[in-house]
Amino acid sequence: MADNMGEHLLNRINYPADLHQLSEEQLPEVCAELRQYIIDVLSENPGHLGASLGTVELTVALHYVFNAPYDRIVWDVGHQAYGHKILTGRREAFHTLRKFGGISGFPNPAESEYDAFIAGHASNSISAAMGMAVASALKHEDRHVIAVIGDGAMTGGLAFEGLNNASVNPNNLLIILNDNNMAIDHSVGGLSQYLVDITTSQAYNKMRYDVYRGLKKIKLIDDDRRDNILRFNNSLKALLTQQHNLFEGFSIRYFGPVDGHDVGYLVKLLNDIKDMQGPKLLHIKTKKGKGFKPAEESATEWHAPGRFNKETGERIIVHKLNEPQLYQDVFGHTLVELAEKDKRIVGITPAMPTGCSMTYMMKEFPDRAFDVGIAEGHAVTFSAGLAKEGMIPFCNVYSSFMQRAYDMVIHDVALQKLHLILCLDRAGLVGEDGATHHGVFDLAYLRPIPNLVISSPLNEWDLRNLMYTGYMIPDGPFVIRYPRGKGEKSDWRNEMQILPIGKGRKLRDGHDIAVLTIGPIGNEAIKAINQVEQEGISVAHYDMIYLKPLDEELLHEVGKKFSRVVTIENGVITGGLGSAVLEFMADHGYTPQVKRIGVPDRFIEHGSIPELYKLCGMDADSIAGVIRQMCTVSDQ
Template sequence: MELKILPNINTPEDLRQLPEEQLSALCEELRSDIVSELSVNPGHLASSLGVIELTVALHYVFSTPYDRIVWDVGHQAYAHKILTGRRDLFKTNRKFGGLRPFPSPDESEYDTFACGHASNSISAALGMSVAAMQKKEEDRHIVAVIGDGAMSGGLAFEGLNNASDKPNNMLIILNDNNMSIDQSVGGMKQYLLNLHTSSTYNRLRFRAARTLQKWGIIDENRRRTILRFNNAMKSLITRQKNIFEGMDIRYFGPMDGHDIKQLVRVLKEIKDMKGPKLLHIKTTKGKGYQPAEEEATIWHAPGKFDAETGERKVDETPKPPKFQDVFGETILELARRNPRIVGITPAMPTGCSLSLMMKEMPERTYDVGIAEGHAATFAGGLAKEGMQPFCNIYSAFSQRAYDNIIHDVALLDLPVVFCLDRAGLVGEDGPTHHGAFDLAALRPIPNVTIASPYDEHELRRLMYTAQLPGKGTFVIRYPRGRGELLDWQCPLEEVPVGKGRTIKEGTDLAVISLGPIGKDATRAIAEAERTLGCSIAHYDLRFLKPIDEEMLSEIGSKFSKVITIEDGVKAGGMGSAVLEYFSDKGTVPHLVRLGLPDSFVPHGSVAEERRLVGLDNDSIVQTISSLLKA
């Protein structure tokens, strides 16, 4: 498509100079531009295509950046980036040193808040709206954009509850496409499907309220009482109870989220209304690009594809499976043997491959929506009554369930297996998604076993071990992406809890690794021995907790120089645990810790990120060389 309008839009101010008649054409140009760019530079496609009209309408009606738009998650914000002065840089999106994967205030004044995890937009926008009132900025509008999937998160309900109680003028846009990444689930999904409100009724109410305010009959002190009476009457007439209006939040909709003219008109009508408001729009994920409309989950982040034909470019060369697929195949195999096993995921059955078990055993798998804390406590309840839950949560998202893991699982010493996918550096999704903190965060918790497999075989064995009787709360962390074993299937055998293993003997220096980064350590050790003429021992710790004290005692007695390697933060992680052990025993070798720094690691490929933080092959070899010379 030839772009005639979009090249002239450098800021939202340029957009606001367009006549409304050109907005539909601009939306089509935005779709074409996004599809074209993402076909060669992969990113989140379907979500962004679904909110093109909404994005244009918001920047057209509201005076951004003075008015605030708070995006929830940020998968859908590509059109927002393009319209806010970043079109020329969009080709660098998600690349090392380029545009960030999600909106960030550090990148643009139009990006009002961090939005890598779901369900925080309402709380953040409420804070901004209250701040505007405190600062007497009554003309500043605050808009939260949240999807129906994100609305299933507990934080969203906490924000709604507080919004109904505190004076604010926030507008919430509920983008209802019946999807998160996989299909949305739960009561909120069904509620939104069934929710219908008369547009004629809303239009008459707008006009009546404006007239009464103009005549001085309604003031802000009377608004809430009248609103409650109005909501009660409407519920009586329509025989329908609206959860939002029940919380004193004005509800408008549902309306077609792809009708740009209607969106602009309604936003203009409601933007200056006092008090919290919610506009419910219905959209189609992947709108305007047929392959994405038909298979929105696959086209959430499809990789490279042919923009004209929609054919995805898939390398058919045999490859090792992804760690998530080894998890998915293994839990299904275990569940066939053990009828107590159930699987739980917070809205990511495809992303973590629990979908394999879900297909064969739907009655024993639970997608609980974007609700990580609930997932952990729900697993605790299942375990309390004799079931064996495997709760799969992305490492970065498990941070949201920290208290639940402590209070509702570990405190009771319940046999829940937490499988933390995407542990370590994750690549292009960047700092909001890096699984950096789980080792350091979980290590102090009593009654918790923490393990990380060296390879796919070890993952299977650890999963088998974790579901055996008497193992208690068990955490297994593993990375995003593929392993290295084509023959990943192996016998399911028990691993002695708290026991590491010796990968290689040596005499000059010891390297202790935890998890799949041990593979990188193995290669670096081989290169160091070849180039430096030294002898290096390599130990796979395998368990962070309980730590293998017998193995550490052996290392402390044999070596005066030790390197620890982990793909979590150094502060409080595996290296810290090893140091603590040596310190307690009074034998502290010269120890160098390699891990993630005390800073948020930017986005890029995993190789680029590891080079940045000193965890790549050359950096490990250099560390070995420096320590040998020390």
């Protein structure tokens, strides 16, 4: 944590009300101290560094001008909001960020009344803030509502749905577009280029505001005639600047771009526009990683850098000899191997090429790898279009984010039985990012969809084998889900082979109890079985590999032979593997005692993977305890 704070201004700010006691001249010093505090803490306790460094001045200005929590500040993607947390009662707890039992890395109303809306995924701020603004109007409350959205999040379709709705319903919403020309990886698409190119005169904005005030003063403008005035303003601006403004095309009053690191000017501008009637958008230009040179120079690498030396900028990375690869890297290298053999193979990801290691494909085959921006639904349907024309897409989406493309999986992929491979990275519990990012629902939400093959590898060899199987068998959409982090094998580059669809395998024979697992969580089961077998309990272990179609031959064997069955999955137990096994047993007249182990029916907090496994009873010790209890109770 920061030390030697002495009488620094930040020490005097516990809540925004304390910030209001300072003069505007003191705000630059507050910004400097806040930025350094974030650097100090995150150098020892890893988190998302670059985005929050870029929003320091905006955060201070917002809390100086507005009266949170009565005024609602809705952050789009919580990566921007570390400064907000520090200024809203959580400075002393900031060192617990993303730790088990500590504060969340994202805004969460359950944690603080200053967090107006949860913000784990991108592009929802405008819609949520629009709802709040309309609710305030209906209740006749004099409340300001502000949505802070990053330029990367503006590539999401939900953001445009919100903009479109804001333009037609009466509201006084303020949208702040934080334009740093950088999401996590570089922003892509026409909108990104538009934000780079756009120029709007500050002098013009001042003139337009003066005209607005003058017309309102002589009662030539009122709320009922706002659209007419906006059309006049937009036409005047187009004439003077020889350009059309995208946002004013939505009938939203536009201001900017302005320097997002000039806290004094931001305060003035926010005070000038906050009481304007109707929706408005303030476009600020910021630099991701501002104030920490290494983060400014390499924004992607410093998005979430882990521990680092705050003096030298050196990242502290511990390399172990013969360490297993990250699952994402196994995916990335394997995709390149397959693409070298078949020109029909293409790669698609929604804004996460570094996170899912699509970067390897982009380097080797730049014309066959596509980052479509924060647009998961488009990524899936784009892949479907590619597949319809004979290409073989590997569409890689984080499991938690695939929820946003559920309709597209059903209607655009499964219904047409298209040959494409959906790779769900970060499946299962993901650790410190918490409830908004845990990929625990995919097995349950995908299982009811016809025509899907749903699989999960026990280890890196099987990930490669499943990618090869999905590529080689052109019989419809093929889903592979795998976790964040490292696997089990340092010698991961095996000779790929087809894993017969719908066939599991017996890893160990036994006669007391059967354990059925799917995916890498099976390795925790292996540890547990090793424990209890030393105590004389004989366990049969089946790796299902496929959730759909299920290996019915294997399940008939289990149903006939065992009266005690344990199912284990790194996903919600409601609707997943355990539910599928129970359905099979009931349908075929088997009556074993079945214990399901997985994520319980609640949202799981943030923490390390071992902590969360233990919390959910999915760690080796907990699994061993369940096996012992079942065998002991049944033997009595």
